[in-house]
Amino acid sequence: MITQGVFIADRYEIIDKVGSGGMSDVYRAKDHILGREVAIKILKQEFSEDATFVAKFRTEAQSAAGLEHPNIVNIYDVGSENGMYFIVMEYVEGITLKTYIEKKGQLNFKEAISIAIQVGRGIEAAHQKGIIHRDIKPQNIIISTEGKVKVTDFGIARAASSNTIHADLMGSVHYSSPEQARNGFVDGKSDIYSLGIVMYEMVTGRVPFDGDNTVAIAIQHLQEEMVAPSAYAPDLPISLEKIILKATMKKADRRYPTISDMLMDLKKALVSPNEDFVTIVESDLGQTKVMQKVTPEEDQSLSRRAAEALTFEDEYDDEDEYYDDEYYDDDYDDDYDDEYEDESKMDRILTISGIVAAIAIVAIIVAIVGNMAGLFSFGSKKVTMINVVGTQYEEALGKLEDIGLTEKNVVISYEANDAEDGIITNQSVAEGKEFSLNDTLRLTVSGTEEAGSSDSGSSQKTENKDSSAEADGDKVAVPSVVGLTQAEATQTLSNSNITVTSTSQEFSDDVASGSVISQSINAGEMVEKNSTITLVISKGPKEVKYTYSIPNPYDGECTYEIAEIGKSGTIPKNGSINISEVSIAELTVTLTYTPMYITGDGTEAPNPNATETSTQKVKGTPSN
Numbered sequence: 001m002i003t004q005g006v007f008i009a010d011r012y013e014i015i016d017k018v019g020s021g022g023m024s025d026v027y028r029a030k031d032h033i034l035g036r037e038v039a040i041k042i043l044k045q046e047f048s049e050d051a052t053f054v055a056k057f058r059t060e061a062q063s064a065a066g067l068e069h070p071n072i073v074n075i076y077d078v079g080s081e082n083g084m085y086f087i088v089m090e091y092v093e094g095i096t097l098k099t100y101i102e103k104k105g106q107l108n109f110k111e112a113i114s115i116a117i118q119v120g121r122g123i124e125a126a127h128q129k130g131i132i133h134r135d136i137k138p139q140n141i142i143i144s145t146e147g148k149v150k151v152t153d154f155g156i157a158r159a160a161s162s163n164t165i166h167a168d169l170m171g172s173v174h175y176s177s178p179e180q181a182r183n184g185f186v187d188g189k190s191d192i193y194s195l196g197i198v199m200y201e202m203v204t205g206r207v208p209f210d211g212d213n214t215v216a217i218a219i220q221h222l223q224e225e226m227v228a229p230s231a232y233a234p235d236l237p238i239s240l241e242k243i244i245l246k247a248t249m250k251k252a253d254r255r256y257p258t259i260s261d262m263l264m265d266l267k268k269a270l271v272s273p274n275e276d277f278v279t280i281v282e283s284d285l286g287q288t289k290v291m292q293k294v295t296p297e298e299d300q301s302l303s304r305r306a307a308e309a310l311t312f313e314d315e316y317d318d319e320d321e322y323y324d325d326e327y328y329d330d331d332y333d334d335d336y337d338d339e340y341e342d343e344s345k346m347d348r349i350l351t352i353s354g355i356v357a358a359i360a361i362v363a364i365i366v367a368i369v370g371n372m373a374g375l376f377s378f379g380s381k382k383v384t385m386i387n388v389v390g391t392q393y394e395e396a397l398g399k400l401e402d403i404g405l406t407e408k409n410v411v412i413s414y415e416a417n418d419a420e421d422g423i424i425t426n427q428s429v430a431e432g433k434e435f436s437l438n439d440t441l442r443l444t445v446s447g448t449e450e451a452g453s454s455d456s457g458s459s460q461k462t463e464n465k466d467s468s469a470e471a472d473g474d475k476v477a478v479p480s481v482v483g484l485t486q487a488e489a490t491q492t493l494s495n496s497n498i499t500v501t502s503t504s505q506e507f508s509d510d511v512a513s514g515s516v517i518s519q520s521i522n523a524g525e526m527v528e529k530n531s532t533i534t535l536v537i538s539k540g541p542k543e544v545k546y547t548y549s550i551p552n553p554y555d556g557e558c559t560y561e562i563a564e565i566g567k568s569g570t571i572p573k574n575g576s577i578n579i580s581e582v583s584i585a586e587l588t589v590t591l592t593y594t595p596m597y598i599t600g601d602g603t604e605a606p607n608p609n610a611t612e613t614s615t616q617k618v619k620g621t622p623s624n
Contacts, residue, residue, distance in 0.1 A: 002027060002042060009081055012040055023047055023056075023154070028091060038076060039092075043085040047527060051555045061087045064210075066129060071122030073142070073610050076432040088203055092152070093146050097198070098138035105205045106233055108236035109240050112202040113270050115141070119147035119195060120263045121438055126151075127188045127259055134186060135174040136194035138201065173214040173221075178250050181218035189252040192259055196247025202242065204232035208248075210501065222250070225537070231490035234413040234442065238428055239265070248278050254281050276439060295391060385441075387431035388424050393445055396424050404437055408512060412443045421447030440487075478533070480523035481516050486537050489516045497529040505539045513540030535593040546620025551576040554593040554612070561590045580623060592614045 002025070006014045012029040015037075019026040024041045031038050048054065061078040065088075068074060074092050077088035097115065099108065107115075119141055119479035126133060133140075133151065140153040177193035179186055201207050211217045229244055230236045243265050249255050256262040265278055383403045388396035393412070400410065419425050426444035429435050476496050481489035490500045498521075511517045520534040521527060552558050552571040560577065561568040571577055571591075591614050597607040 004440070008040065008084075008086060009079055012038065020568070028043070031088070037091045039073075039089050040254060041087045041089065045084075048083050053557055064089075064131075065128055067131065068177065069122055069125040070148065071118045071150055073150050084572060089152075090141045090150075092144050093151055094143050096139050097141035097149075097202075100143055101138060101201060101205065102591065107202045108306070109203065109237050109273060110270065112199055113240060113266050114196065115143070115149050115202065116199050117263060117266050117270075118152055119198070120259050120266065122149075122151040123188075123191050123195065124259045124263065127191070132186060132188060133191050133194075133368035134180070135172065135175075136191050136198060138198055138607050139171045139172070141198070145249060173217045174209065176218065176221060177252070178222045179252060181221045185532060187252075188259060189257075192247050192262055193249075193252075193263075195259075196244050198257075199240075199244050200226070200229050200248065203244070204229050216378055220502055226507060226538050227490050227500055227503065228487055230442070231487040232413065232494070234411060234487075234491075235444075237268040237269065238276050238439065238442070239273050239278060242276070242278035242280060242533045243269060246278055249280070255462065274430065276429070276436070277434075303418055321503075353577060379438050382434045383437065385427075385429045385431055385433045385435045387427075388443070389427055391424055392422050393424060393443070396443065400441070405435075405441065409437065409439070410441050411487055412445050413483075415444050421449075453610055457505055474529050476529055478521045478523055478525045481519055481535070482523075483511065484516055485514050486516065486535070489519075489535060493533060498527065499530065499532050500535055501532040503535045503537050505537050507542035508538040509541045510529075511538040513538055534592060543583055544585070545580070545623045546581065546582050547621050547623045548579040548587060549576055550579070553591070553614075556593060556595060558591050558593040560592075563588050563590075582620060587618050587620065588615065589618050 002014055002017075004014055004016060008014070008029070011033055012031055015028045017025060018028050018039065024043050027040045027042065029038050029040045030036075043054070056080075064072075074090040075087060075090060076090065080086075095103075119136070123133060123136070135153065136151070140151060142150045142152055144150065173181070174195045175197045177186070177190040180190055188264060197208065209217050209220035211220065217505060226248065228241065230241050241263065246265075247255055247262060256265075268275070268277060271593040279541060302401060333528065375538065381404065386399060386403060388399055391399070397407065397410065415425065423446045424443050424444050428440075428442035435441065447467070476498070479492055479496055481492050484492060486503065493500055508517050515538050517536040517538050519536075521531070543594060550560065550571070552573060552575050554573075556573050557570060559568065559570050562579075564587050565579075565582060567579070569577065592611065593613075594606045594608060594611045596604045597610075599605050
């Protein structure tokens with residue numbers, strides 16, 4: 001039995017027990033040779049005689065022992081004594097991120113990004129050595145009293161190698177990637193997904209998927225769309241929300257390619273939080289995108305600018321000051337860039353230039369061909385944002401409608417300040433910036449929601465909130481959220497003490513894309529407080545694809561042009577062309593035929609004076 005005062009390996013004196021996990025117990029101890037405090041992880045007795053568990057325990061030590069990084073808990077020693085297996089590691093005085101979130105609730109975006117960057121750096125160091133953590137969660141992230149963030153517990157980590165293709169263990173299911181949930185291939189993108197879920201919890205104070213058992217939660221990771229974090233954190237900058245959404249895409253190939261790419265966007269979000277720079281691939285077509293390669297010099301400059309952006313307000317008690325600006329300044333100077341300075345800069349530049357040029361050429365060819373075939377849609381319409389700060393909400397909405405925005409593009413939050421009630425005091429996209437009509441503009445309105453609802457277009461929210469008046473003690477009336485956007489519906493239900501646990505999506509000809517089609521509990525029904533509800537979200541009308549078959553009516557080869565899709569070519573004699581997957585129901589086809597004639601020397605040549613041209617409207621046949 002391990003008790004206070006017991007010596008392990010005639011060196012480590014147990015001081016007290018500090019934690020316990022599924023496989024092991026953790027103790028604080030004194031290293032009498034080096035005179036320092038350490039943490040000792042000891043495999044539980046019931047597992048010590050199990051060869052499989054012992055092998056996994058040793059694998060943990062061997063994997064983690066080679067990692068040395070300021071954001072990883074260092075491993076000092078590993079051994080066994082009288083059938084007891086143990087690992088000696090760095091002792092970090094502080095609290096877990098889980099405890100910190102529970103204490104603080106929602107973290108502000110600067111805190112969340114700074115913690116995510118430090119965690120990401122630790123993961124990056126592991127990935128560079130071929131090690132996947134596999135169990136990233138707030139319980140495995142420690143915030144020291146000095147403000148340093150460290151990743152710990154590589155309890156199910158395993159070095160990624162050619163003969164490692166499946167995960168045989170699952171970490172905490174709330175943070176597990178879809179591929180872990182289905183026991184599929186696990187790589188660095190699985191850690192990216194888990195970090196995205198951790199970031200979601202930091203900014204919202206809750207996990208996106210929850211349920212009564214691990215199976216139910218795992219199914220949600222596989223099948224259900226999570227509620228956008230801005231539904232719970234309306235002031236969340238668009239850049240951070242998109243980083244979280246990209247990191248938690250269900251298909252691994254839609255996430256960040258590497259943790260380094262994600263770190264780059266996190267640094268940008270610190271410098272320009274309201275800039276919409278994150279690209280999320282939504283299409284199943286797998287279209288090629290040209291990604292800008294950032295040079296080491298640019299990376300270092302961005303790191304310094306990110307460090308300068310980390311200026312926290314003095315809003316914590318002394319015991320809560322876990323963040324040290326001096327640490328961030330040193331940490332973001334890229335301590336590990338020096339190891340690359342011995343490489344030939346010219347070789348690196350030439351290699352990178354060649355790769356970027358090749359990708360660009362392929363992307364241009366694919367884009368041109370895809371555009372001619374009508375396969376690709378290159379983004380939604382963009383408008384130039386105007387300034388509405390200082391105007392009343394209704395007036396601001398009118399101005400925004402004039403440039404193409406609608407109420408579904410706008411989410412408002414209220415803030416008590418010295419301005420007149422109903423005045424716009426802040427907008428998430430600055431004047432002059434490009435704004436996609438598929439995105440959301442967040443407006444901050446002076447006053448309270450109750451005051452603003454009388455003179456703003458968002459009165460629907462307050463009405464729904466009013467409808468949640470309590471009755472029968474702890475019961476509340478379920479408000480109607482059909483027709484509201486997902487974010488509005490989630491907030492309205494939250495105001496009524498009802499939690500949205502999951503959503504599904506369906507096509508609808510009647511309900512706008514992104515709005516609620518139906519709710520699992522009827523409006524007006526009385527339910528207990530903190531009841532759960534599910535929503536069906538509209539995907540908009542199902543896009544109809546058309547197929548065309550255009551025959552050649554002439555007695556010889558002819559050419560064709562189709563203006564709507566920018567397609568042209570040649571149709572052989574007695575032949576036809578077939579075009580599919582076109583989203584337009586009717587095409588304008590122009591056919592041009594130039595007959596041949598026999599010249600004086602007996603050869604054939606086209607007769608331009610006899611050229612025939614016909615233009616016709618051709619209706620397509622629906623193909624789905």
